[in-house]
Amino acid sequence: MPRKVILGIFAAVLVAGVTFLAVNGSKTLATTDNGKITQADYVDELKQSSAGRQVFAQMVINKVLDKKYGKQVTDAEIEKSFNNMKSQYGEDKFKQYLSQNGMTTRQFKQNLRDKEVMQVAVKDNYKPSRDQLNQAYEDYVPDTKVSLITTDNEDDAQAAIDALNDGAEWDDVYHQYSKKNAAVSGTGQLPAFDSTNTTVEQEVRMAGFNQGEGAYSESPVKGSKGNYYVVRMDHMDEKPAQAKIESKLKDKLTNDFINDSKNQDEMKKIVGKLLSKADVKIKDSDLKGALAGYMKAAA
Known part of the structure; x- marks a missing residue:
């Protein structure tokens, strides 16, 4: 999974936690022989940390x-992205991934949505040059269909190739x-994809x-989700x-x-300009500087 998605997931978990704590600030989280720690105490401490300010900044950005x-x-669109990612991991590995990261399905989908909204916003404010577009076309590979033999380990993939x-x-090899x-149909065929996929x-x-x-493929192809593949190219448009x-x-x-x-x-420059247009005003003195990097970039 891309680093930006993982960081976004981390932020989504914190956002959910901070929002809950802010609403339920008087609840006691722990008691000691030296007094108690309330949720409000925890939120105050979190606001002083760089991670807490980063999460607050992301909350404001997502809102705008x-x-x-x-x-x-x-x-x-989100459901399709979610299902594609889940199918690449496999049901069990995906559940394990969510569990290891303390994520629910709802939080994961919200993170995907925040990322997609960010992409739409950047696309609206980022203009590739004509040279970039020409180079992208030169590098473009059209719709291609492949079939996969999917295995858990390299030895099985090599045995299939043999x-x-x-x-x-x-x-016959596919069934064995x-x-x-x-993600595949029939005897392993993926839907057509191109180089922008x-x-x-x-x-x-x-x-x-x-x-x-x-x-x-002459040798097993190791995927990023832990599987090994034999990849056959069926057709290219x-x-x-x-x-x-x-x-x-x-x-x-x-x-x-x-x-x-x-x-x-x-x-940051793009986001900062959008924040400026949205007339964002931070009321909490502890968080006044949370958006400073964005506003400075946009100035």
Whole structure:
């Protein structure tokens, strides 16, 4: 999972906790022989920490962006992203991931939504140059269909490759070696994807793009979710004209811009300008400087 998503999940958990504590401030969290600690005490302490101020800043940003761009992100889109991610992990591994991070399904989906709203906001305020678009088109790989044999370990994937090398039919090898993968249909085929796709694992995409039609991977492909794959390239469409996919290329460049840590200052500038337009006023003296980095970047 991308680093920005993981950080966003961490923030989402803290946001939920801080909101709850703020509403229920008088409740006692602990008692000691030297007095008690209330939720209000905890919130006051959290506000003094850099993590607490960062979470507060993210809460304000989410609030502002949601008003302007939230309607452009549908529940159906979030549900699709959620299901794609869950299918890549597998049901059991995904539940384990949520448990390890103290996440509920609702919190995870909210984090995905906040991320999508941020992408819409940046896209509206970030304009790729013509040179960037031309280069993106040159690098573009059109819709490609691949089939996967999905295994838990490298030995099983290698055994599947050995069987194919010995002349066995793909369908037979698939039924013998592949475990269940909710993302595929039939004997392992994924829906078509192109090089702008971010839901199919990068290792699978690269394996498909770099093989001729009908060819399969010569060695096991290790995925980012812990699975191993045998990847067969089934078909690649003709490359469309640039004008037909320009919007898709802009989306890809925007996503790359967001996920590149070298662009953090530019990101802050964009967000800072949106905060300024929203007339944000911080009432709590302890949190006055929480948005300073964004406002300074936008000045």
